[in-house]
Amino acid sequence: MLTLIYRQLRAEPIRTATTIIVFAAVIAEILMLEGFLAGLYSQLRDAVLNRGGDLIVTQAGITNFVATRSILPQMARLDVEGVDGVRLAHPLTGLSVIYERDGRRTPIVVLVYDTAGGPTDIVAGDATPADRGIVIDRSLAVKYVLAVGDRMTISDFDFTVSGISTNSAAFLTPFAFISYDDLIDFYWESDVAADIATFPLLSFLLVETQPGSDPKDVAVRIEDRVDSADVFLPKDLAARDEDLGREMLGPILGLLLAVSYGIGVLVVGMFTFTTVRGRLRTFGVLKALGFPTRSLAYLMLFETTFLTFLALPLGVFFATIIAAAIQALAPVYLILASEPAAIVRTAVATVTFAVLGTLMPLRTIARVDPAVVFRS
């Protein structure tokens, strides 16, 4: 049977190649969307987890790290460090600004840090911003062709790019990192605001607990003592941000994914169906040679499954190549196109509908009269 399938596929090389390419294109389309969603959620989690600390303190009532504005009173740091079980509280401030150059605009989050919360993966330059220095996410560097040493003007304030980092973007927004010394200069010298009081000087505290302390107990004690603050375990805050991403982009991308699955399998099913219908004459010959209908059905099923499994790595390859190209051109996107779970889901869906497409014309195969085939 394998020889027969092999010869059949070789006899129609264009049809075989086209079938594999179409199946692979459908798989790639689905994997791209799956990968985009997986990457989005991964970035949201990492944005919190990469900041460090055993606990994260936010303004009371603020329950997310990204896409929000948290302002803690200046005295909150002292109050938190006075709580039993707290070793250190590292300050972190987040500012949402638009970077504009040459008529192009990009929303960025500037994270101001001191002893913790800075960039984790540096690909060029230094991790610590120099005087009036800024460490930027690679997506900004690529988009605006910025290198270490280049000037970067935000709200009329000139920074010098002192480092370029990766894994420092979330919610489709790149991060940039500056020091607290420069934050004050930035507020005073830039056009950020007429009234400095309106801008946050402290957004979050990254709390290191004493060795042996249970972070959950420490969190309760901080909330009891500091009214102006809420406290989260980093993994809980990360989960909240992931939920926010699911809430905001999940429905629309989930819908696109569902439509991709639906139409992808329809296309695969119809493609397989056409192939089977186109081979009725061959089936007649095989029946005349003594092949029972069941064997012909197995033959087609095996061929379809074989083609789908040939298309699967090609589809993963297409998706990986396209994802790599997108990430190279716009590194703000993280597309995890080769996630095993997504590949399995896509493979199962594709095989299922290819098999259904094969089974649909089964009755026609069963009714093929070998004598008629030879007469024609």
Added chain:
Amino acid sequence: MIRWILKSLTSEPWHLVASVSAIGGAFALALFFEAVFAGESKQIVAYIDQSDADVWVMQRGVSNMHMATSYVSDWKADKIENIEGVNKVTPILYLNTVMQAGGRSWFSFIVGIESGNARAGPWSIAEGKQLPGPGEAIVPAVLARLAGLGVGDTISIAGHEFTVAGLSDGTFSMANSITFVTLADLADIMSTFASMSYFLVDVAPGVDSIALAKRVTSEIEKVNAVDNRHFTKNDREVAMQMGLEIIVLMTVIGGTLAILLTGFSVHSSVSRKEHEFAVMKALGVQNKMIYFCVMVYAIGLALLGFSLAVILVLVATPITASFVPQVTLQVTMPALLRFIVAALVVALLAAILPVRRIVRIDPVQAFKVS
């Protein structure tokens, strides 16, 4: 000849159904993605569109609204109002943040408007009050439905509790939802004093908005004034980066898949008719006529597939609106034209290869085979 083409198309109904379904399915995917893109890119700037200010004034260095932070001293409103050609100035405060509603977190643009002044407020109300009072919020009806909220329920913005006083229509998109509160309440949340985020400027009849914007920028210190058209363009450009770019990309991939499938379906369908064309040639039909028949056949197949795609998308649009109300779909004529032209061009190109082979066939060979 037309009868032959019709008979030819319908002689193998299952093959026709399969080809049309494959073409239709693939184009439906691309059209659906395009409809999502068109709907969302319109909805994403709905506030600016609906507010329809002639000129927007904001802090220097800022030129859009989405994800931006802008502060302008409130006394500048009087100075702007005194500029010749200015009819009215309406201040708003603006904050993008995460709010809590129905036990879930929602990213929202909070707009603070003057009490009792509808100029910058919601433009369509589904239920409840038109404008928020102190401690009240007008939330999008879509958000209320998703969060299980009704008028009189409570939401939380940055730890401040608000009572839902009204539900607005047309204020929800994938990148943002718009919640309205009073200026005083939002100033309290943002800890601001005597600062506004934007001024919406209405100009007197006959006044050029672009020229007035330039004048405001030059005469008022530390502000940037942009006319409505450019402000919308700037905002859409930033908002596009919040997920819409990926939809454009998926539309391109879906479109490529559709083109590939159309090409294959037409090519294989025409190839299957090769023998019939050879017989036609043997019976004296001119090459020009064979070309014509094949082209009409290919166009017919592509048009049937495309029509199926349009029907699928038109059926899917209201169903999507019922089950996924947070997504706005819009099927536009330019998108339909773009895709139909692509379908026809590919169908014709795919038919050329087999037809060239057909016209070279020796008619005697055709009869020998039969």
